[in-house]
Amino acid sequence: EAHNTTACLITKTDTNPFFVKMKEGATAKAEELGITLKTFAGRIDGDHQTQVQAIETCIADGASGILLTASDTGSIVPAVQQARDQGILVIALDTPLNPIDAADATFATDNFLAGELIGQWAAATLGEDAADAKIAMLDLGVSQPTVGVLRDQGFLQGFGIDLGDPNKWGDEEDDRIVGNDVTAGNEEGGRRAMENLLALDPMINVVYTINEPAAAGAYEALRAIGRENDVLIVSVDGGCPGIANIADGVIGATSQQYPMLMASKGIEAIAAYAKDGTKPEPTEGKDFFDTGVNLVTDKPVDGVESISVQEGTDRCWG
Amino acid sequence: MTIQPIVQGRGIVKRYGHVTAIDHADFDLYPGEVLAVIGDNGAGKSSIVKSICGAVIPDEGEIKIEGKPVHFTSPLDAREQGIEIVYQQLALSPALSIADNMFAGRELLKPGIRGSLFRQLDKKRMEDFAREKLTELGLMTVQSINQAVETLSGGQRQGVAVARAAAFAKKFIIMDEPTAALGVKESRRVLELIQDVRSKGIPIILISHNMPHVFEVADRVHIHRLGKRHAVMDPKSISMSDAVAIMTGAMEPPPVEQQQLTPKAA
Amino acid sequence: MTIQPIVQGRGIVKRYGHVTAIDHADFDLYPGEVLAVIGDNGAGKSSIVKSICGAVIPDEGEIKIEGKPVHFTSPLDAREQGIEIVYQQLALSPALSIADNMFAGRELLKPGIRGSLFRQLDKKRMEDFAREKLTELGLMTVQSINQAVETLSGGQRQGVAVARAAAFAKKFIIMDEPTAALGVKESRRVLELIQDVRSKGIPIILISHNMPHVFEVADRVHIHRLGKRHAVMDPKSISMSDAVAIMTGAMEPPPVEQQQLTPKAA
Amino acid sequence: MSETASKGQDYESSLSKATASVAAFEKRKGLVPQIQSALHATPALVPLVVLVLSIVTFGVLLGSKFFSPFALTLILQQVQIVGIVAAAQSLVILTAGIDLSVGAIMVLSSVVMGQFTFRYGIPAPISIMAGLMCGTLMGFINGWLVAKIKLPPFIVTLGMWQIVLATNFLYSANETIRSQDIEAEAPMLQFFGNVIQVGSARLTFGALFMLLLFVLLAYILNQTAWGRHVYAVGDDKEAAELSGIKTNKVIITVYMASGLICAFAGWALIGRIGSVSPTSGQLANIESITAVVIGGISLFGGRGAVMGSLFGALIVGVFTLGLRLLGADAQWTYLLIGVLIISAVAVDQWIRKASA
Amino acid sequence: MSETASKGQDYESSLSKATASVAAFEKRKGLVPQIQSALHATPALVPLVVLVLSIVTFGVLLGSKFFSPFALTLILQQVQIVGIVAAAQSLVILTAGIDLSVGAIMVLSSVVMGQFTFRYGIPAPISIMAGLMCGTLMGFINGWLVAKIKLPPFIVTLGMWQIVLATNFLYSANETIRSQDIEAEAPMLQFFGNVIQVGSARLTFGALFMLLLFVLLAYILNQTAWGRHVYAVGDDKEAAELSGIKTNKVIITVYMASGLICAFAGWALIGRIGSVSPTSGQLANIESITAVVIGGISLFGGRGAVMGSLFGALIVGVFTLGLRLLGADAQWTYLLIGVLIISAVAVDQWIRKASA
Ligand SMILES: Nc1ncnc2c1ncn2[C@@H]1O[C@H](COP(=O)(O)OP(=O)(O)OP(=O)(O)O)[C@@H](O)[C@H]1O
Ligand SMILES: Nc1ncnc2c1ncn2[C@@H]1O[C@H](COP(=O)(O)OP(=O)(O)OP(=O)(O)O)[C@@H](O)[C@H]1O
Ligand SMILES: OC[C@H]1O[C@](O)(CO)[C@@H](O)[C@@H]1O
Ligand SMILES: [Mg+2]
Ligand SMILES: [Mg+2]
Numbered sequence A: 001e002a003h004n005t006t007a008c009l010i011t012k013t014d015t016n017p018f019f020v021k022m023k024e025g026a027t028a029k030a031e032e033l034g035i036t037l038k039t040f041a042g043r044i045d046g047d048h049q050t051q052v053q054a055i056e057t058c059i060a061d062g063a064s065g066i067l068l069t070a071s072d073t074g075s076i077v078p079a080v081q082q083a084r085d086q087g088i089l090v091i092a093l094d095t096p097l098n099p100i101d102a103a104d105a106t107f108a109t110d111n112f113l114a115g116e117l118i119g120q121w122a123a124a125t126l127g128e129d130a131a132d133a134k135i136a137m138l139d140l141g142v143s144q145p146t147v148g149v150l151r152d153q154g155f156l157q158g159f160g161i162d163l164g165d166p167n168k169w170g171d172e173e174d175d176r177i178v179g180n181d182v183t184a185g186n187e188e189g190g191r192r193a194m195e196n197l198l199a200l201d202p203m204i205n206v207v208y209t210i211n212e213p214a215a216a217g218a219y220e221a222l223r224a225i226g227r228e229n230d231v232l233i234v235s236v237d238g239g240c241p242g243i244a245n246i247a248d249g250v251i252g253a254t255s256q257q258y259p260m261l262m263a264s265k266g267i268e269a270i271a272a273y274a275k276d277g278t279k280p281e282p283t284e285g286k287d288f289f290d291t292g293v294n295l296v297t298d299k300p301v302d303g304v305e306s307i308s309v310q311e312g313t314d315r316c317w318g
Numbered sequence B, C: 001m002t003i004q005p006i007v008q009g010r011g012i013v014k015r016y017g018h019v020t021a022i023d024h025a026d027f028d029l030y031p032g033e034v035l036a037v038i039g040d041n042g043a044g045k046s047s048i049v050k051s052i053c054g055a056v057i058p059d060e061g062e063i064k065i066e067g068k069p070v071h072f073t074s075p076l077d078a079r080e081q082g083i084e085i086v087y088q089q090l091a092l093s094p095a096l097s098i099a100d101n102m103f104a105g106r107e108l109l110k111p112g113i114r115g116s117l118f119r120q121l122d123k124k125r126m127e128d129f130a131r132e133k134l135t136e137l138g139l140m141t142v143q144s145i146n147q148a149v150e151t152l153s154g155g156q157r158q159g160v161a162v163a164r165a166a167a168f169a170k171k172f173i174i175m176d177e178p179t180a181a182l183g184v185k186e187s188r189r190v191l192e193l194i195q196d197v198r199s200k201g202i203p204i205i206l207i208s209h210n211m212p213h214v215f216e217v218a219d220r221v222h223i224h225r226l227g228k229r230h231a232v233m234d235p236k237s238i239s240m241s242d243a244v245a246i247m248t249g250a251m252e253p254p255p256v257e258q259q260q261l262t263p264k265a266a
Numbered sequence D, E: 001m002s003e004t005a006s007k008g009q010d011y012e013s014s015l016s017k018a019t020a021s022v023a024a025f026e027k028r029k030g031l032v033p034q035i036q037s038a039l040h041a042t043p044a045l046v047p048l049v050v051l052v053l054s055i056v057t058f059g060v061l062l063g064s065k066f067f068s069p070f071a072l073t074l075i076l077q078q079v080q081i082v083g084i085v086a087a088a089q090s091l092v093i094l095t096a097g098i099d100l101s102v103g104a105i106m107v108l109s110s111v112v113m114g115q116f117t118f119r120y121g122i123p124a125p126i127s128i129m130a131g132l133m134c135g136t137l138m139g140f141i142n143g144w145l146v147a148k149i150k151l152p153p154f155i156v157t158l159g160m161w162q163i164v165l166a167t168n169f170l171y172s173a174n175e176t177i178r179s180q181d182i183e184a185e186a187p188m189l190q191f192f193g194n195v196i197q198v199g200s201a202r203l204t205f206g207a208l209f210m211l212l213l214f215v216l217l218a219y220i221l222n223q224t225a226w227g228r229h230v231y232a233v234g235d236d237k238e239a240a241e242l243s244g245i246k247t248n249k250v251i252i253t254v255y256m257a258s259g260l261i262c263a264f265a266g267w268a269l270i271g272r273i274g275s276v277s278p279t280s281g282q283l284a285n286i287e288s289i290t291a292v293v294i295g296g297i298s299l300f301g302g303r304g305a306v307m308g309s310l311f312g313a314l315i316v317g318v319f320t321l322g323l324r325l326l327g328a329d330a331q332w333t334y335l336l337i338g339v340l341i342i343s344a345v346a347v348d349q350w351i352r353k354a355s356a
Helices: A019-035 A048-061 A079-085 A109-131 A148-161 A187-200 A212-226 A240-247 A258-277 A308-314 B045-053 B075-080 B098-102 B123-136 B154-168 B185-200 B212-217 B240-247 C045-052 C075-082 C098-102 C123-136 C154-168 C184-198 C213-219 C239-246 D001-006 D010-017 D031-041 D043-067 D070-096 D103-117 D126-147 D153-172 D178-186 D187-193 D205-223 D225-235 D236-242 D247-273 D284-294 D306-328 D330-354 E004-010 E010-017 E031-041 E046-065 E069-094 E104-118 E123-145 E153-172 E179-186 E187-193 E205-223 E224-236 E235-241 E247-273 E284-294 E306-325 E328-354
Strands: A006-011 A035-039 A065-069 A089-093 A105-108 A134-139 A177-182 A206-209 A232-237 A254-256 A294-296 B007-016 B021-028 B034-038 B062-066 B083-087 B174-176 B204-209 B220-225 B228-235 C007-016 C018-028 C034-039 C061-065 C081-085 C170-175 C204-205 C219-226 C227-235 D197-198 D201-204 E196-198 E200-206
Touching: A006 A019, A006 A048, A006 A258, A006 B204, A006 C081, A019 A035, A019 A258, A019 E200, A019 E205, A035 A048, A035 B045, A035 D330, A048 A065, A048 C123, A048 D070, A048 D247, A065 A079, A065 A258, A065 B045, A065 E328, A079 A089, A089 A258, A105 A258, A105 E069, A109 A148, A109 A206, A109 A232, A109 A254, A109 B212, A134 A148, A134 A187, A134 A212, A148 A206, A148 D070, A177 A187, A177 A294, A177 E328, A187 A212, A187 D201, A187 E069, A187 E247, A187 E306, A206 A212, A206 C219, A206 D031, A212 A232, A212 E179, A232 C219, A254 A308, A258 D103, A294 E069, B007 B045, B007 C123, B021 B045, B021 B062, B021 B083, B021 E004, B034 B045, B034 B185, B034 C184, B034 E328, B045 B075, B045 B083, B045 B174, B075 B083, B075 B174, B083 B154, B098 B123, B098 B154, B098 B220, B123 D010, B123 D201, B154 B174, B154 B185, B154 C154, B185 B212, B185 C239, B185 E010, B212 E200, B220 C007, B228 B240, B240 C184, B240 D010, B240 E284, C018 C045, C034 C045, C034 C184, C045 C075, C045 C170, C045 C204, C075 D236, C081 D284, C098 C123, C098 C154, C098 C219, C098 D225, C123 C154, C123 D247, C154 C170, C154 C184, C154 E328, C184 C204, C184 C213, C184 D010, C213 D153, C213 D247, C227 C239, C227 E187, C239 E010, D031 D043, D031 D284, D043 E123, D070 D103, D070 D201, D070 D225, D070 D247, D070 D306, D103 D126, D103 D153, D103 D178, D103 D187, D103 D247, D126 D153, D126 D247, D153 D330, D153 E284, D153 E328, D178 E205, D187 D205, D187 D247, D187 E069, D197 D205, D201 D205, D205 D225, D205 D247, D205 D306, D225 D247, D236 D247, D284 D306, D284 D330, D306 D330, D306 E187, D330 E196, E004 E046, E004 E196, E004 E205, E031 E046, E046 E306, E069 E104, E069 E200, E069 E224, E069 E247, E069 E284, E069 E306, E104 E123, E104 E179, E104 E187, E104 E247, E104 E284, E123 E247, E179 E187, E196 E205, E200 E205, E205 E224, E205 E247, E224 E235, E224 E247, E235 E247, E284 E306
Parallel strands: A006 A035, A006 A065, A065 A089, A089 A105, A134 A177, A134 A206, A206 A232, A232 A254, B021 B228, B034 B204, B034 B220, B083 B174, B174 B204, C018 C227, C034 C204, C034 C219, C081 C170, C170 C204
Antiparallel strands: A254 A294, B007 B021, B007 B062, B220 B228, C007 C018, C007 C061, C219 C227, D197 D201, E196 E200
């Protein structure tokens, strides 16, 4: 019965508000459905072994299902397989496994699409000036994790830049890219990376950021030299501070993701599976369940669908 | 008329793992005297004086200072009572200068607001003092008073430790082989210093393997053997050669009546 | 007929920052002799013997061993030539046992395949050897041969260092104040040991502040003063008191002809 | 001899009569002194006691969920990588060094093993040899810089960490080699993933390798000259040099051994995670140092027993699994592990003191 | 006195005539010996030389892009947080300790400042005081465990790192307080972000605070008794204790000072990134230790000058910006910084040797 169903949530870290919200969402839903939820997290983004250990613990613990945001999408597969062999339902959240069907289901944002949306928005906003834009790319880390690559390459594609190898960033030849730097996805890293690229070329006018904390840091760096008003910053996430930053003109546009939805859908799927063994179905036409992504901006452009700041605020997560 | 001992230890035991360093030893130091402690290597001399000053905590036994039982848990406790020690291993901070070492824990501050408010050290005064003390000990080859102690020669280091203890003691001084590394001239100065200190009424415990030195300055000689107090003799009534014989086990100690467990009435 | 010196140093200079420890000093050790080196604290005695064995690299000057110029850059070089040193600071590894220290770098392996293939140490043989050597030095209070050196008394430690050097030297031995921490009995054993070693034809450099010891065993006395070789005397033709006077600067050294720069023809 | 001399010694006349018997102090009997003696002689017993105490505690709290062959061997599997790396780290720390590059060397070695096989089509055994040599070479560079250029180990291995990690990313292009492909084409890379199943207990080859490695190192450190030299160098390098030990050679070989062991850890890592992943092992340095320190080896070198590091790694493993099974969430688990690490070492300290 | 005694001393008769003049060795003149002397007396000059060399090198390579007031003050801004934390770390390392919890304490303190103001509506100055006290308290716990319970600093601060970070997340629920809100409601939290602009040079209050802090610490360490005791404790704790220094008190106050300085770093962090973000500072411990070691302070305690750590932090800052400006990409920059850190310390070592 439901009340003795155990589920596990394994996130990349507990430090990123995105995962904190995901955990809150899962916890609330689990409580509602009477499921015991155990949560695990790596210490840093990329802490793969802790996630393997967490899966093993869940197996030992007799869990019915595991929700997983994998730090290392390829390497986690054998551990996932081991869990599935024990009859545990494994659902990838946020980050697809490699191959994607290594999990029973995937509930995620389409990260490439998220990047593409902000890329298109930026290009459209600049109009003709897009041809001689100066772009700063603020990425996640030197190990080039998949989410980071997908968003970065999606952005460039949306902006109309030739990707080179779409599996890595930094190999593009386009002169409009001033440079890539890494931010660790937080404010301090965002500011430093922005400063470094500004020193390289103070006339940067488009900034792609991996997430909103990095965007906030980049903004501080621009503000410090008084250029905060002539630069377009775009980002991904749609957290409440990020949306508020759009309202305040800090960020031009962001692609909003829905972690609470991923989490609650995930818990529901586990509950259903525990009850009668049904497994969730992917979104039609995709190999994963798309939890959706929306471009949030108060300066909509033609040809790129977006929602308003108000709508974004209603749906933001933390 | 019995005089009260400054230090009285009874039945002191100290073990390290299964090694027994002090084996129910007694100890007495009386006012105004130089008490020499002699014994073979490893007899337990250093261990017993360390027990007295809190550098080592004995497993059993009782120690009284001026009649009051004490339980020092750190040499700081002893030092606060005006007890100074020259350790056999010197206990100097190698990377610090001579003056820093000499004044560790009792630094002099600059006069006026620079001292009282800004806590600024009076380096000049401390260095002058240090140089003066070393010169008194005949250690004139110290080329720079700012040298780190680790760059001093063996004897120079020992000089720093001796000078420090002598300069600050109020109640009594323990010197564990203070002249071991010193030259002829410098050793002579230390012996003079010991006599100076005694003449100020401050008693001294002197551990030494140098029999002529011991017999020159000691008022009583505590002979330590195999972790115990074996005998206490009057250096004027026993020959060096007999003292050595008792210390090494070649001769039995005389009966207690012929020993000098308390000093002669002053 | 001139005999070739075992060690010949000329114009050796060693500076530390702006401190000059050795100031154009000369040095000679001849076959089969005990050469004592005496001098005030800080005169440069330890520095000069360290320069000879490679523990310190001199800034200037030339050193020859058996007539061949050498440029040791580490004491290992000296040791490979059969030179052993008892350092004033002992150079023992505190956390290791007595036997480990004694055999550092020349351990004994178990016989047979356990030694040749599995490189297993013959602990028993090393411990027995160590205990035997310490007992020979009269250090009978060492309670466990497996004690870490840091748990030994000051004298016991020195005994370990002396025993090590004496046991392994082939060409010559340098002893920097080997009896400083030793008791009467143990010091006597070391003096006997020195004479033993000399009788085996191995020369010894003995640094000591103990004049009676020096005059008892030395064949020649090198007097060091202010970083220089000040004089070299025959202990049989000079009184201790004159030697001390020269060493401390109270008396001028005699002219070179009256010194003993080379040993008397054997 | 001069007259003064013989006079100076006349008080020694009695020495010939001095007793020649060896000191005989009172010997102590009883259980407590015996335990004290044992702990004194074998310092690695202390973390072992802490380990047993923690297993018992979680066993009582969690019952058979924890105290089962399955869960206990699971801990072994979970600590195997950290354990192997901690063995390498122990060697380095015993010389008063530190190796921050262990994780990077491990990962680069495993990437070399994988890429040589899959990118260049070299047979797996040769690729594995290449990986092991790569680790040893990185170790050699570390050791050479520490011993010959006399740079602080912290800086050398910090620099190497960055260099090796970046090389790893650049060389591998961040590509993961998937488990399925390895299984199909070069199963030898997954050798350490093989399992000996006894009932519900699952011993992987990797876990066994870890145990054997510790036994081997304990033998080497205690029973061979090189082992004693490792201690001497860490204890007081200068004294070791003066007393005739080739300290530079010892240091270089220690870092080489560390590199080689890390390369083995890289191989075991492939067995553990199935795939070759360039992003693993980012916390290996801090985790291995933690195991070493909990195991009672001093960061100042020269003191402690290598077995302690095994127990240290296991203690952390027991706490982690135990707390997770108790249902603490991630943040609470981290918080409690922090508390428990401090407590484990406090208990350790207390046992040491009581046994002093 | 007994006759034997006076006989034993008769060779000392000449001593009264011994010269009383102080040793006069040959004095050396010339530029080289003078430089050597200066480097000897002021060890922090060595990393300063390395810093100047690296600025000059990048200046030559990059011209005015790098060698401009703008770029040079940018470096100051970029290193300010690491620099402040490195000051705290220096104190701890001088006592032969290590503080892995610096980053966590910094972040928790800044979160306390922010949450007290925004969650509870407490006036900013009081919230800031609370944040500073929070840092000091964490430091006190570290110090107390190290000094009184005698636990290894590595373990204590590793445990505290986890505990403080977890507390931070549990307390803040990882909520960010936005820059715009702070600016509107409690600008004092951003105090250290204020800028003094002189031409194109931009000095933030945070950077100035860092510089002043180092000057203050250099004064304290060299000119006060407490400062000398810090060195003595790190040099040889036992000797310090035996010679009358209250070593426990020194250790506890050092960790408290470290905690307090980290709390200031937390405040400065708000100024730097504008917002209060619980995810910052994850690398602060390794970065601060790196600065300290490059600056020439020994991880074994007791040796080195605090100014060195400032230069150490700046050296890393110069390399990072310089390499980026040279156009190295992120991965290559990462690799080259590894190389440069090792080289910087090698040059440092070489200068030291040449000046010995
Ligand atoms: N920490 C320790 N652990 C084990 N044994 C110790 C320790 N300290 C001292 N001992 C042992 O205790 C005994 C007494 O040592 P102690 O230092 O008191 O001798 P001592 O009389 O001062 O000798 P010396 O004249 O050589 O200085 C010795 O056998 C020594 O080995
Ligand atoms: N590393 C160093 N740095 C600076 N000065 C040094 C260093 N080592 C020795 N000295 C100085 O060199 C001089 C000679 O020292 P050395 O140790 O050779 O004297 P010594 O004759 O052996 O004295 P002692 O009889 O006290 O052992 C001393 O003034 C000492 O302070
Ligand atoms: O660090 C990368 C991670 O950060 C997020 O964007 C949240 O801020 C996640 O979607 C992603 O997995
Ligand atoms: Mg002693
Ligand atoms: Mg000397």
